[in-house]
Amino acid sequence: MPNKGNFILNLYPSTKFMLPLFVTISIFLVPSYLFAYMMLPLCIAIALIAGVAKQFLNLIVKGLLLLVLFIFIIQSVIAPGEEIIWSWGIISIKEEGVMLSLTLTSRIVAIASAFLLFFRITSIRDISQALEKVGMSPKFSYAILATFQFIPEISKRSKVIMDAQKARGVETEGSLLTRTKAFVPVLGPLVLSSIANTEERAITLETRAFSTKGKKTSLHKLHKTKTDMSIQILVIIFIIFLAVGRVMIWN
Incomplete structure (x- = not known):
């Protein structure tokens, strides 16, 4: 387990969960695959601060990269469209298929990387x-x-x-x-x-009298601090700001 003296690792589990929550909501509010792809560098930066960059990148490379490449290629080939970029025999890649693939894979990368990082910096014991x-x-x-x-x-x-x-x-x-x-x-x-x-x-x-009725106690204590509350409020405000931008600008 990473060093618990780290600022990121000391945050409350619900505060850490604001990351995948923000990523999941924001990539659907902002209609840009570049914005969705930028969530991966954001997660890498957070992983560096938390001291888990090596393990996080290992998960990304081994568990996500091949899947995303496979989806990108298949979607580019089978998606319908008129503007052909490249063709070979019966196989053709169309501009519409590439754009659809970029949108789809960018969202997969963003959501998957956010949840992988969440479970990397949050122990299951803290979650329970x-x-x-x-x-x-x-x-x-x-x-x-x-x-x-x-x-x-x-x-x-x-x-x-x-x-x-x-x-x-x-x-x-x-x-x-x-x-x-x-x-x-x-x-x-x-x-x-x-x-x-x-x-x-x-x-x-x-x-340990697990099945008995009554209030349970635990040696493992979690405490929500003012920093946790501030981060959660800031994330909610930013999500509202993106939602307003979606309605006023991108709609």
Whole structure:
């Protein structure tokens, strides 16, 4: 987890959520794909301040770049239009298709980068704690917390089991068929260890009186500061300003 002494990381979860909220609303209010694409540099700048730029860019490159390129190419080819920019056989790229692709991919990049950054700078524990403070059931907030923690835990556990298999002489690297054969023996221990982990969690929760009625307490405390309130108000004002601009100028 990044250094909690950082200004960005110390903000309240609802304040951090104003970023994806602002990005999602603003890119539909401002009819410009350049504005939507500018949300990515904004997110990178925030990631640099928060000290998570390396992890954030890694997520963008591995999880978003190929998807956006694929959508851009496909949309440019299949979209109808009259102004042909380039053609090869039955394949043709039209100006209308390119403009539509730019609009679509810019919004995908903006929204995806904002939400990726939000979950990069906000721990799931903080999110569940904030949800409980606004009245959500502790059981439901724990279900959210456990769901987000499940995939990383499964990934780590599978890596440990694969390393153990490799230490026993099982070939785990090579062709796709070899890796598939090596993965099959992992499924059994992985499923059994996941079931055991679930049982341990249930026992731990019961020892902490999780299912009892009454007000719950937590060692993990969250506090909303004046800075959080100021940022939220400024973002709301800016969204209203963009909405007025949409009606008066861009409409």
